[in-house]
Amino acid sequence: MREVIAYPGVEGSFSCAAAQAMFPESERLGFETFEETARAVVDGRASYGLLPVENSYAGAVLATYGLLERLPLYIVGETFRAVRHQLLGLPGATVEGLREISSHPQAIAQCSEFLATLPRVRILPSANTALSARDVAEQGDSSRAAIASLEAAKAFGLTVLRGDIQTAANNTTRFLIVSPYFLPLGTPGKATVVFKVNNEVGALAKALTSFAESGLNMTRIESRPLPETPFYYFFSADFEGAMDREHLQRAMVAVRPFTSEVKLLGAYPKGSLPGGRCDDAGAAGTC
Numbered sequence: 467m468r469e470v471i472a473y474p475g476v477e478g479s480f481s482c483a484a485a486q487a488m489f490p491e492s493e494r495l496g497f498e499t500f501e502e503t504a505r506a507v508v509d510g511r512a513s514y515g516l517l518p519v520e521n522s523y524a525g526a527v528l529a530t531y532g533l534l535e536r537l538p539l540y541i542v543g544e545t546f547r548a549v550r551h552q553l554l555g556l557p558g559a560t561v562e563g564l565r566e567i568s569s570h571p572q573a574i575a576q577c578s579e580f581l582a583t584l585p586r587v588r589i590l591p592s593a594n595t596a597l598s599a600r601d602v603a604e605q606g607d608s609s610r611a612a613i614a615s616l617e618a619a620k621a622f623g624l625t626v627l628r629g630d631i632q633t634a635a636n637n638t639t640r641f642l643i644v645s646p647y648f649l650p651l652g653t654p655g656k657a658t659v660v661f662k663v664n665n666e667v668g669a670l671a672k673a674l675t676s677f678a679e680s681g682l683n684m685t686r687i688e689s690r691p692l693p694e695t696p697f698y699y700f701f702s703a704d705f706e707g708a709m710d711r712e713h714l715q716r717a718m719v720a721v722r723p724f725t726s727e728v729k730l731l732g733a734y735p736k737g738s739l740p741g742g743r744c745d746d747a748g749a750a751g752t753c
Contacts, residue, residue: 470495472503472512478618479596484547484641485516498593504533507644514542515644521549523634524575528690530642531702534731535660541732543643543651548740551577551613551632554599554624559608561627566590568598569613572639577613580631599624638740644732652735654709657682660702661721661728662692670701673724680717682707702731709733 469492473481476496485494495512497503507515519530534541551573555564567581568590574581581589592598598612603622611627612618619626643651659677663669677684682705689699708714711733718730 468493469513470511472497472506472515474498474500474503474517475594475596476600476621477596478599478615478621479594480547480549480615480639481516481518481594481641482596483615483617484545484639487547488516488543488545488641488643489514498597500529500533504537504539504644507539507646508537510646513645515539516545516641517644518572518639519544519642520640521572521576522636522638523632524572526688526690526702527572528688531660531688531690531700534642534644535700535729539644539646539731540648541642541658541734542645542647542649543734544656544737545641545643546638546737546739547641549576549632549637549639550615550630551595551637552616552619552626553580553611553628553631554602554614554619554622555611555627556602556606556608557623557625559611559625559627561611563609564611564627565609567611567613568592568601570595570598573613576633576637577631579633580628596621636740640737643734648711648732650732650734654733655706655736656685657705657707657709657714657733658702658731659705659718659728660700660731661725662698662700663725665698665726669724673721676721676724677703677705677717680707680720681713682717 471485471489471492473485475481506512517530518527566588571591573595595614596618599614599618602612686704688702692698
């Protein structure tokens with residue numbers, strides 16, 4: 467049976483391109499939202515899901531961590547993709563004639579310097595870059611444009627009004643591959659954990675010390691607010707070290723006295739950055 471890979475967006479989106487590069491022989495299935503993508507994997511409509519989780523310029527995609535926190539999914543792999551944003555409009559449209567530009571909030575953030583040069587243009591968030599491009603093509607209004615990829619321009623018959631408008635020249639997005647099963651797509655080199663610390667002095671420091679004493683080297687930590695509890699936070703962290711599941715589970719047990727909730731999201735092989743570098747700037751081939 468052929469594998470099905472779920473991703474957010476439609477043909478021409480960066481997620482679709484990342485899914486194609488990671489699983490070139492698999493069938494791809496696009497969804498409008500991150501949650502629909504994740505639930506397609508939970509429900510068995512897809513073998514794997516691919517979700518953006520972090521951008522080198524705009525930071526973490528916190529919605530992805532929220533889904534992984536509450537859904538029965540594991541991270542089994544990661545991949546990185548260079549992201550070059552284009553301003554797309556109808557043939558004959560001009561930048562001077564634009565009144566509205568739409569795209570995903572992450573893409574908008576990644577193009578903030580360019581967009582600041584268009585103070586009279588409304589900037590509207592959308593569910594996906596390629597969906598924004600499709601809407602521009604379908605509505606036929608030359609005063610509307612979208613921020614999306616060259617692939618989206620080709621897919622929907624749009625023109626590049628301005629090319630490579632991302633603020634950072636090396637703009638890169640990290641994608642996670644998720645599965646209902648704890649089965650890494652290769653030898654694990656990383657693990658991701660989400661946790662809430664107890665409401666007591668030094669709880670975060672004690673939790674991080676516990677991870678270190680369990681032999682896990684933290685390489686990234688991110689916090690996000692808990693909507694139901696103002697000014698309290700949920701943490702997600704990446705680790706390196708001994709990545710066998712038994713060792714990781716022992717580390718989860720060791721940290722429990724300092725946390726109110728902890729969840730191992732998965733152990734997985736390290737992806738390579740565009741250009742062949744590992745995500746920790748190590749030598750190519752060591753990922």
